[in-house]
Amino acid sequence: MQTTQWHERAAQLKIDGRAFINGQRVAAESGAVFDCISPIDGRNLASVARCDVADVDKAVVAARSAFDDRRWAGLAPTERKRTLIKFADLLLQNREELALLETLDMGKPIKYSLSVDVPASANCIRWYGEAVDKIYDEIAPTADSALALITREPVGVVAAIVPWNYPMIMASWKLGPALAAGNSVVLKPSEKSPLTALRMAEIALEAGIPAGVFNVVPGYGHEAGSALALHMDVDCIGFTGSTRVGKLIIKYAGESNLKRAWTELGGKSANIVCADCPDLDAAVRSSIGAMFFNQGESCNAPSRLFVEESIKAQFLEKALALMPSFQVGDPLDENTVMGAIVDGIQLKSVLSYIEAGKTEGAKLLSGGVQQRSDSGGCYVSPTLFDGVDSSMTIAREEIFGPVLSVFGFSDLQEAIRLANATPYGLQAAVWTSDLNKAIQTARALKAGTVHVNAYDEDDMTVPFGGYKQSGNGRDKSLHAFDKYTELKTTWMRIG
Numbered sequence: 001m002q003t004t005q006w007h008e009r010a011a012q013l014k015i016d017g018r019a020f021i022n023g024q025r026v027a028a029e030s031g032a033v034f035d036c037i038s039p040i041d042g043r044n045l046a047s048v049a050r051c052d053v054a055d056v057d058k059a060v061v062a063a064r065s066a067f068d069d070r071r072w073a074g075l076a077p078t079e080r081k082r083t084l085i086k087f088a089d090l091l092l093q094n095r096e097e098l099a100l101l102e103t104l105d106m107g108k109p110i111k112y113s114l115s116v117d118v119p120a121s122a123n124c125i126r127w128y129g130e131a132v133d134k135i136y137d138e139i140a141p142t143a144d145s146a147l148a149l150i151t152r153e154p155v156g157v158v159a160a161i162v163p164w165n166y167p168m169i170m171a172s173w174k175l176g177p178a179l180a181a182g183n184s185v186v187l188k189p190s191e192k193s194p195l196t197a198l199r200m201a202e203i204a205l206e207a208g209i210p211a212g213v214f215n216v217v218p219g220y221g222h223e224a225g226s227a228l229a230l231h232m233d234v235d236c237i238g239f240t241g242s243t244r245v246g247k248l249i250i251k252y253a254g255e256s257n258l259k260r261a262w263t264e265l266g267g268k269s270a271n272i273v274c275a276d277c278p279d280l281d282a283a284v285r286s287s288i289g290a291m292f293f294n295q296g297e298s299c300n301a302p303s304r305l306f307v308e309e310s311i312k313a314q315f316l317e318k319a320l321a322l323m324p325s326f327q328v329g330d331p332l333d334e335n336t337v338m339g340a341i342v343d344g345i346q347l348k349s350v351l352s353y354i355e356a357g358k359t360e361g362a363k364l365l366s367g368g369v370q371q372r373s374d375s376g377g378c379y380v381s382p383t384l385f386d387g388v389d390s391s392m393t394i395a396r397e398e399i400f401g402p403v404l405s406v407f408g409f410s411d412l413q414e415a416i417r418l419a420n421a422t423p424y425g426l427q428a429a430v431w432t433s434d435l436n437k438a439i440q441t442a443r444a445l446k447a448g449t450v451h452v453n454a455y456d457e458d459d460m461t462v463p464f465g466g467y468k469q470s471g472n473g474r475d476k477s478l479h480a481f482d483k484y485t486e487l488k489t490t491w492m493r494i495g
Helices: 003-012 053-068 077-093 095-106 110-134 167-180 195-207 221-230 243-255 280-296 309-326 344-359 412-420 435-444 478-482
Strands: 019-021 024-026 033-037 044-049 146-154 157-161 184-188 214-216 236-240 260-264 270-273 304-308 363-366 383-386 403-409 427-431 449-452 485-493
Touching (some): 019 053, 053 184, 077 167, 110 167, 157 167, 167 195, 167 236, 184 221, 221 236, 221 243, 236 243, 243 260, 270 280, 270 412, 280 309, 304 309, 309 363, 309 383, 309 403, 344 363, 344 403, 403 412, 412 435, 435 449
Parallel strands (some): 157 184, 236 260, 270 427, 304 403, 427 449
Antiparallel strands (some): 019 024
């Protein structure tokens, strides 16, 4: 589709910003709304329901009723499987609409909304649908005088709070296993990107997921989000977002009913390139591409790049030659690979980090400026700093924008020490031809995922999550079922 056609479709969109509760679109009980502003050009996309405690309670009541009468949980796993697969099929059938909503809402290029976000979301829902009738319970190896059954049961009402950087994908990572296991869900999307979540709920109903099983309450974190975390009838909460808010979620869970709280939080991932890297060009492409994908608004972005001194100049030369291919452009142009920062607040934050880098002595090699300001949108050029010291702000804090910090190293053990010298532990990577070095470094790096001679490659079959203050939860893979199910032992005396 041509750029002009995407702009025409965007102009013709009629967006319903009401909440989705018990199978219906509803206004907030208070009647309050907030403006959903596109970072592409500053236009107001829709007035969205500003849900608060009353709306959250209404959604939780609907979810509890749906769970208790077993309209979804009581179905055979094969029935839930068929419905979830249909849900995935319908997401793909509505691919262009969903991709357009995602791009308009948070600024990512339509190229990737179409090719990554919507297909990945559908694949996630389908994968968990396919998995649910293939997971067996257990019989414990007890004495002959007893029979002990170990079974999984859905936990009940699941609250899911998801961020703005990958709205559909992050929602699907919660919805897939939670729904497949038989739970009811109340989803709170970010106020910065609520539109695809609301549309997904309508599509889920069309697929046959019963009313009340999947509810969406848009709103602000301190209103709708905290209400979910504090609600006494929510059994489990899955949260993806900042470490600061994640700590509040865990606190609220403890203050209420001690609900399970699973958090996937921030990152400051280290990417180590050794002199014996098997393919320097591949390392450059992967390092730069993974960093600037999604405008750098990724919790697992490899924002700390450690390059062995003997190849550092060559690496930087190749990296700088690649930088022009990641320049920002119109997100509705299918040739654009870097779009808009999600909003003015985040843009200001990213620019302040760039200024801090310059002030504290880092060497700005490329980018570092606001762009396309005449569009009314929020854009910043991909930014590369060299000569970064671990004490600098840009080396310590998660920026969540297109800012890459480069460090030199001569001693691999020192690089590993610096890589681990962070409160985060989401992902990491090492590039080397030495198998022993690769294994030893991977073991030494404190991160939930360590890539070897690659970055940001994954699959639904492997878990995603981190160590330390990157959180305690794992999305994706069969391990995600652990978050949304209870283990029950049924002990029977024989004879």
